[in-house]
Each structure stands twice: as structure tokens, then as C-alpha cells.
Amino acid sequence: MISFDYTLLIPVLPLLMFLTLGIGGHRLKPLMAGLLGSAAMGVVTVLSYLTAIQYFFVGGGMGADGYVALIPFQFTWLAFTDTLRITLGVMLDPISVMMLVVISTVSLMVHIYSLGYMKGEKGFQRFYAFLSLFSFSMLGLVLATNIFQMYIFWELVGVSSFLLIGFYYRKPSAIAASKKAFIVTRFADFGFLLGILILSYYTGTFDFGILTQPETSPVASMAGVSFMGLSVVSWAMVLVFMGGAGKSAMFPLHIWLPDAMEGPTPVSALIHAATMVVAGVYLVARLFVVYHFWAADIQEVIAWVGAFTSLFAAVIAITQHDIKRVLAFSTLSQIGYMMLALGVSGYGGAEGTGYMAAMFHLFTHAMFKALLFLGAGSVIHAVHSNLMTEMGGLRKYMPVTHITFLIACLTISGVPFLSGFFSKDEILVAAFEHSKVLFAIEFLVAGLTAFYMFRLYFNVFWGQERHYHHTPHESPWVMTVPLMVLAFASVFSGYLPFTHLVSPDRLPFEVHLHWGIAIPSVLIGLAGIGLAWVLYKRPSRVPDRMAAAMGGFYTTVYHKFYIDEVYLFVTRRVLFNLVSRPISWFDRHVVDAFMNALANVTNGVSDRIKGLQSGQLQMYAATFAAGVIGLVLLALYYLGSA
Template sequence: MEYTIFILLLPVLMFLFLGLTGHKLKPSVAGICGTISLGIVAVLSYLTAIQYFTAPRVNGIYQTLIPYNIEWLRFTQHLHIDIGVFLDPISVMMLVVVSTVSFMVHIYSMGYMKGEKGFHRYYAFLSLFTFAMMGLVLATNIFQMYIFWELVGVSSYLLIGFYYTKPTAIAASKKAFIVTRFADLGFLLGILILSFFGNTFSFTELMSGTCETVLKTAAGQTFLGGSVIAWGLGLMFLGGAGKSAMFPFHIWLPDAMEGPTPVSALIHAATMVVAGVYLVARMFPLYIGFAPDVLSAIAYVGAFTALFSATIACVQTDIKRVLAFSTISQIGFMIVALGVCTGMDTHEGLGYMASMFHLFTHAMFKALLFLGAGSIIHAVHSNEMDHMGGLRKYMPITHITFLIACLAIAGIPPFSGFFSKDEILAAAFKFSPVIGWLMTFVAGLTAFYMFRLYYNIFWGKEAEHEHTPHESPLVMTFPLMFLAAITLVAGFIPFGELVSSNGEAYHIHLDVVVASVSVCVAVASIIIATIFYRKPEQTIPNMLGKKFRGLHTAATHRFYIDEVWMFITHKVIFRCISTPIAWFDRHVVDGFMNFLAWSTQEASFSIRGFQSGRVQQYAYVFLIGALVIIVGLLLFI
């Protein structure tokens, strides 16, 4: 399967081609080139998946393949950094997810971004983003993953700030870049700790028996009450929490909506935000073997984040921000699913399979939601729900596909979200009834705020528009229909047969009790949303908003977490730490160096007369010096 290297090469070559020569091409030609390149990448990814998953298992397990690998940097006899392609069930699954969503975004952008200044630059950045995410999921070692991890951050910075003349877009891109850099420092420290004790960066060696013995010995060494391996894995999750927008690093994601809407679909569905989930899944055997307490803490972080962001989504009025907080909540579901695993066995590791399954289904219907939102914004030229209403009459394709995605994320059978979310809830109940009921409640909130969004857009009171809204062109509606079709059938994929915690086939069993409860909660939430928002007069929401004004205001302002971050950075870090350091640097360090320069200059001016060039003066100084030496010798002898 050496051809898989072209999955990496084609996007980066297209990035270089469009970046260097795109300005000389017609915008449509640049878009077609980028789209064809991603189409080839998608075909190669599907071919890889078919070839990999149809290959015979060895001892009931899909084998890990490394069709391409070269040594890049060597530090010691055993420690070196390689660049290559790593194929196992989750990396192959991610190839399908990333290539599918990216390809649909490329097609969709041909219509959505038509006429935009910098069209070729946009497609160049899309290719770079895809290359970065492909390199991340195909990494053979944790340092290669880190390299592409940072490249994903750079790519997101470029795309979020695509409208570089818009101050809010500039601020959002910087915010995303800086916040994730804070978290990525933890990831780097975790890599260094793990590689120091494991003496390798390679995933296969870290999971092997030899390295496991070394890590078990190192796990006996403690720091502040925890093993150093647990600290390393915990710090690595810190990086994942930043990329996947877990609390409190979630603040960058809603502002990332300042980028073009297709970019939002790419970031939220298949690339940046799922990187943290993929990281925990990739290191899953180490978490289970050496840091089960860290894994449990990860579950609680994910649960709180899911509840926190779902609550905020219930009151947002910008449709893209509703979807942004929805993404944070759904990523929380995936993190919880990984955190509630208690072992490598397929039943103990049910959450692992459920997390990857939900990552797959969520990528499709969340991309559909964002692209549908882009179609709506394209029609009404606004992100605010107050400027919408009654659009089902004007945009039938967008309406139906958006409704399918809403039903899927709400967990209504037979849509794909029902099957993956049911497995997460089953795993959560198995771990702790408290976590199980909490996630069931969050699932109900999800159904509520998504149908609040749906009714405000397509039903309710029709807003006045300068131009009559119309359906988007085929180049934009085709990706909607394609993703809607996947959303309809993806739940029936025997996902457990392909991806599981220990590589063995797992037949998904529907937990009737959990499924019945979750469906009832979802249906009840949809009914409540229908009563609240179906009609133009939204008297009940307005009454509740006034009655619970404090909670409503706090949720509208995202519970003031952004303000807390600003206080910490400006009042604490900048004023109490950075300012004293700057004063010390300016007055002590610079002052000392300036003193050295001044004293040297003054001394040189004082003694420059000795270099007059007059022989008589030199003879006089020589004579005085000789006399001083003679007198000194006579006195001390």
C-alpha cells in the first residue's frame, strides 16, 4: 500500500502550486485544481479503507501496517524521529472522514466563495489544512504527530483569519492560535517525558512488550503523588483539550466562526477539533495501562464541557455560534466515551468504539449542518436568527437536509447519530449512573437547542429581506445531499466489526433500556422546542428569559469565561508577572549591560593619553614603571 504516500503528497504539492502560481490563474481554475486534487486524495483514501478492512485478520485482529517510513533525525542509538505512514483501524477511518468532508468543502466553496478576493489563496490554505490533518492521523510516532499538530494550528490561523482586513477575524485567528499554543506546551512536555522514559517516539514500540516493561518500571517513579508516566499522559491530554476545545480552552472555538463558513465545517467536523479525541484514542493502551485515573479525569472534563457548552447553545442567536457550542458539546461526548473505558477488552472498552463511531457520524452531520448554515447565510446575508424565519418555502433542499442533520444529532432513529450516541450512553451508564444520566440530560439539551435553531430558521416569523431568498446553486446543494445521504445510512455500518479497543471484532448490541430512555428524552425535548419556537409568537421563551434573567444573561455571555481569561492574562499574568519581569529586564539586565558599556568607554577615554605616539612619553612611562617594580622588589625581599 505504498500509494498511501500520495495521500500526503498531493495536498502539499497543491498548496505549493496554488500558493506560488494561483494568482496567475483564473479563480475558477484554481478552485478546480484544488478540488480535483482532493478528489484524488478521497479516492485513494477510500481505496486504502477498502483494501485494509477487506484484508484477512491475523489472530482475529487487523494488523498495523507501515507502508512508508524514513528516518529523519537521530538523537541516540534508539531515539530518533521518523516520517512515515501508519495504518491501523482508527487512522484508516480518519482518512475516510477527513478526505470526505474536505472534498465536500472544496466542492461547496466553488459556489460559496465565488467572487471573493484571494480565491486561490483560500484553496491553497484548504490544501495545507488537509495535508496537516492527514499527516497527523498517519503519523508513525508522537513527534511526527506533534509536527503536524502544530501545522494544523498554523493552517487554522490562516483560514480563520482569511478575511485579514476584518478586525474581528484577525482577533479570532490570533485567539485560536495563542490559546492552543498554551495547551500545546503541555503536549510537548508530555512527549518529552514519555520519550525520555520509553526511549522512543514510535507508536508501535511504545505499545510493544519491551517498552511496556520499561514504562512499568518508570511508572514506579512519582512526582507530587502521581507517577511520572501519568503526568506525561496527563500533559499530553492538555494539548488535546486545547485542540478539541475542552473547558477551559474552549474560548477560541466560537470566535473561529469569523472565518468563511466552509472553513467552519472543516475545522468543526473533521480536522482540528477531533485531533484531541484522536490523540487520546491513539494513546489509549498507555492510558489504560499506566494512567487509568487520568482517563477517569478525562471523562469528567468531557462531561462538564458537554453540559456547559450545551447550556450556552440554548440561548445563542448567531446560527454559527450555536453550531460551534454544539461541536464543543459533541466532542465532550467523545471524550467521555474514551474516559469511561476500564480495560482493553471489547466490553470494557465499549466507549472506545463508541467514541470513534460518534466521531465518524458526527463529522458527516456536523459538516452538513455547517454547510447548510452557509447556504442560509448565502441567501439572507446574515448569521442572526432574527433575520431568518420561514425559509423552508424558499430553500427546500437546504431545509430537508438541515432537518435530517438535526434529527441525527438529536439522536432520533434511524439516523446515524442515534446509533453512535446510544453506545456512548450505554458505556457511560456502565461506568457510573451519574455520568450516564448527566449525558442523557445533555443529549436532551442537544435535541432542544438544535430544533430551536431549526424552527427559528425555517419556520416562525418570516423576516423582511431586500431580495427574496433563493435556494443555493447545485455546486452548494450537492454536498448537502451527499452528506445527508451518508447521515441516513452511516448508523447501519457495522462499525464495531472494524474498530474496537483491542482490534477484535465487536458486534454492536443495542441496549433497549438506554435507547428507549434516550429517544424519549430526545422526543420530549423536540416537543418542548416545537411548543416554544414553532409559532411566530415566542411568548414562552420570552417569559422564561425574563423570569430567569440572571441565568439567561450569564449563558448569553458564555458564563463570562472569556472575561475570566482576560482578567487572568491582563491583570495577573501581564501586570503581576510580565510587568515586573519587563522592569527587571529593562532596569537591571539592560542597566547592568549599559553600565559595563559606560564604564568601559569612560576608562578608555581616561587612558587614551597613553597611546599618544610620542616616544618621550613612552620612555617616561617605561622608566616610572621600572622604578616602581624595583622599589617593590626591594621592599618585599
């Protein structure tokens, strides 16, 4: 029997490193702090890969009926009843082990890359402490044995995000972006908490192992209870999905993610492209059995929210000029793909293709999107600008960045036979079998993705060569080595036998490449690349003329359909003016006025009677005598009347 006791070290090491660098980092030289953080993450990565190999390929996770959930470590933190208790522990199953590989790989690459990118930045040690805190939070989230433990680490991820986005705390836009991310996700997380409480109230448990048993789950007891025409389990699961939609920036809770690009570029790669934003996808996958068997209506909602978000974000990405914002909207679109796949998935065998495809695309997307962000960081590091309009011809100066970025662009565009081709094709197959409308949306998104990614690529590395203040140069090896590692992963991660590793019923199954869908999706991707080639490979005024011809529609898309302005209008004009101001007036003029009047009356009465405690013996004696005389007279009066 293989022992997985060492897996406790996987989340503990980053926690220890956070405490070490957070408390004593100022005593260390910046390079030493970075090396310590990177070394600890290197150990975590080795342990994560060892766990994956032993679980999947050595047989440590295989039982008689497929892969099993193993709990090598667990203890009870709070016990409410015999069954309702909050435990903290480590759970290993196919999707948690897969996420260990994703998180550790991307985090290690970001740690190494940041040694070069963040060199000379004030607060270098603080940056590595925050990276370690985020890694601990995300690892704790995916290893959670129960939904409440997941919620604890879910909130820690939010704190980590706030700290890292606002790393440049002297920059007003970074502070505003960090607050925006924190507030928006807190609203979503409130829904998540309500969903947890409803689910635990009716089932009497937080435990994933109990909640996700298709035959014996106590969730079945909720099926007959309804509220406002919807079953209680549907209410609970839509609230849980609200938390996932906030963390994964699904429409209409997407507004925080593009602004989060104000943080350092390695943060964008780690949190807002590869790991944090897929936490919502992971949450839906973790509770997939509950959604599929007892909240099928909410599963359908998840599919349509994912489809709309993917199209909505892809359209906006076409108009953006900041390279990090293009990649941010690309992330929104790709996360939408994953949500759609979970929403259309069945349960057993090939019917679970959507679930498998969502996890498969999560895995491949983490590699090529981290590569895209780190490649963008390499470009920004060279030209000191985020705007494509200030870039061009950089392939001559940055050959490694150019080639690795091109590989990532080809991968996300679904070019055969790179990893993105395999994972995206499976999502399209699942969508086609569920709904032709959903398939048509994602088919269009495939073409848009190829177009906006190669619009970005040609503008940065080809197009019009700019007059730079300083001649651009390739980034140092500490930045280019992670690019090459991620490029390798982007090419070959698609060849992992995911159908044998991840499925909703944890049983291996077989799928074959669906050429009837794969060929058209490749063709529309190539069409998008070809259109970008024509419009952007060489300097041309055609794109500007096309934008001008679209008039107000282009302007609306460029301003992200004015969703941020709508939120500000609702917040300032409605909530602040129509709700908050009347409440504030009532608080000042009624509540405060009543309390002030009460205080004034009390003070007035005390002023009147304080003379009774003057400390003068004569007055006390006179008062005493008057009291005695009064009592005697009162007694005589009552005796006379009797």
C-alpha cells in the first residue's frame, strides 16, 4: 500500500515560507528571499509530481471500481453534531491531484521568472511572501476534504489576490483594482456561504465524500422541498455557483478581472490566468454529482452562462490595445469554455466527455495562458509599455520570447496537434451533442480567439517597427527558461491520456477524435489567423477604417459594453443617493437625535439634582430631618383617615 502521508507538506511548506518571509524577510537580501521562496516551491512541485505519478500511474489511487478518494490526513476542528462537523485535511482524488500539478508547475515558473522581472522592485521580499501565501491558499483549496474547508481557503485566496493586485500600493489604479476585485468577489462569496449553509442544514454534513455519492447522498432528501417554485437544492446550488462565478469572473461578475492587470505581470500569470480564476470551475467540478443528479436546471444555467461569457469576452478582446487586457478577456473566454463543458456534461462513460474536457482544458490552458502572460511580461520588461500601439518588430530583438509566444498563440488557437487542439475539440464535441446553439456559439468563439490572439502577436512582433527609447533586448535567462518550460508543456500536455485519468464517475473511458467537428474548428481557427495576417502583419490603415465604419458599435465594444459604467451608475446614483443617503439622514436626524436628546435630558436632570450630593453635612442633616418629618406627617394622615 502506497503511503501519501508526505502530501501534508505540500500546503504546509508555502505557509512556512510565507511566515518566514513575511516576518523576517526584511532581514534577508532580496535575492536570498526570492531563492528561498523558489526553492520551497520547487520542493512542493517535486512532491506534487510524485503524488500524481503514484496516484495515477503506480496504482496508488486505483480501487476495484475506478479511482478512489484518499484522505491521508484529517482532524476535526469544530463539531456541531455527530455528523455536522468541520474537518481540516487532505483529500486526493483525480481532480485534486491534477490541480496539484497545475498549481505547483505554474507557481514555480512564476517564482523563478520573478527573480528577473521583479529585480530591483521595492518590497521584493514582501512580493515573495505574498506569492507563498497565495500558493498555500490555492493548494489548501483544492485539497479540501469538505466544502467549509474549501470556503476558508477560498477566502484566503481572495486575500492573497487583494495583496498581490495592490502590490504597487503607491499607484492609485492598483489600489482601486485590488479593492474592486475584493469587493466584487466578496458579494459572490456571500452567495457561496449561503449555499453552504442551506446545503449543510438539510444534509447535516459538509463532507464532499458524503455529498457527492450518487446513490446515498443526503442531498436526495432535499429534492421534495421547494421555495418560490424552485427546489431547495437548486437554490443552494445556484448560490454555490454564484461564488464560483465571482471567482472565475463569469458575466456579470467579470468586471474585476481586466482591472486586476494593474498588478505585476507575474501575478497576472499566477492568479488571474492559470490558477485562481479556475477555482470556480474546480468548485463546480467538485460538486458535479450534486448538480447533475439533483440540480440539472442549474447545470443548464452554468452552460449558458459559460457560453455567453466566452462570446462576450472574445468580442471585447478584439478591440483592446493593452496586451495584458487582451489576455485577461481571453482568460474570461476560455473559462467560459470550461464552464460550458461542465454544464453540458453527462455522468458515466462517454457521456462524461464534457466533465473530462473541462478539466483537460483547465490543465492545458494553465500552461499556455501562463506562457502568454509571462511572454507579455518579457515584452513589457523590454519596451516599458503595455500598449500594442507602442510595439512592433520585436521578433528581431527577442527571439526566445517571440518563438515561445508564437507557440502559445498557436496552441490557444487550436492548431493541430498542440495541446489546445485536443482539449478544445472535446469541449466542442460535448457541446455539439448537447445543443447545436451552444456548439455554434463556441465554434464562433474558436475563430474569434484565433483572430484576436494573432492580432496581438502580429502587432507586437511584426507590424510597424517603432522608435524605442532604448534598443529592446531579450530577457535574462531566469525569465526565458520558464518561457521554454511552459512552451514545452503547452505543446505536449495535450498528449496526456485524460480520459483514463479524469471522469465524473472516476472510471476510465475511451473517446476518439471527432474529425467532423475537429476539421471545421481548425478551419475557422486558420481563417481567424489568416484574417489577422492580412490586417496586422504589415502596417495598414484598413483596421482603423473598419473600426470607424462600425461607429458606435465598435466604441461600445471597446468600452466593454459599458458594464462598468452601469455598475457605477447603480452604485452611486441608486444605492448611494436613493438608499444610502436616506438611511444616513435617518441615522443622523432620528437615531442620533433621539440618543442625543436622551443624553441631554440625562445631563439636565443630573445638573438639577447634583446639589443633593454636595458633601455639606448641614444639608444632609436638614434633608434627613425633612424626610423624617415628611414620613411622620404621612403616617399621621393615614392613621387619622383610618
